[in-house]
Amino acid sequence: MDETAAREALNVPRETLERLEAFVALLREENERQNLVSRATLEQVWVRHLYDSAQLLRFAPEGASTWLDLGSGAGFPGLIVAALRPEGTTTLVESRKLRVDFLKRGAEVLGVTDRVEVVPTSLQAMPAHPFDVISARAFAPLDKLLTLAERFSQPETIWILPKGRNAKSELDAARASWQGVFRLEASLTDSDAMIIVASGVRRIIRGKKGR
16 A cells, blocks of 8 residues: 555545644654654655554444543554544543643644543553543553553453554463453554454453462
């Protein structure tokens, strides 16, 4: 997929496309000041970042109203998800101040400030409450990610976790401690990458020895 194909595949109204273009311009400008994304990926920003984020929407349940994005960084997938969802709120968690400032500016450029909350803290310090969808891109290995974020889920929560080429090995390792309905889905932007989609996630409670 090339940049033109990625833009067309988003299939969004002209106004939304113009807002996305403005966000890409902001990203390029800010990337000169702080390392939001690798310079190499800027050459394919529509494929590697925008469409790569947008593809996660196909796994979100219809009617999902609350979306939690962990370690949002440069706004992928959180800001793109917010820009493309017709309704609902998206909560972005990011502890680094410069990136928090960028996320707020990005939300303004995309016209989603009324539907985006940027939480400037670590996930551990954020008060717990359940979300309909939880996403994370390059946040932490799966077992650690589930450990940190389990308190934001409920049985119906859908986890959408792009994991690249290590998805299967991370999932295999996590199965020793976690149960639920897990599946691997192919990425539309990288033939070698996979996305972990899960529901009913909960830690396996083992009985004490001697019982």
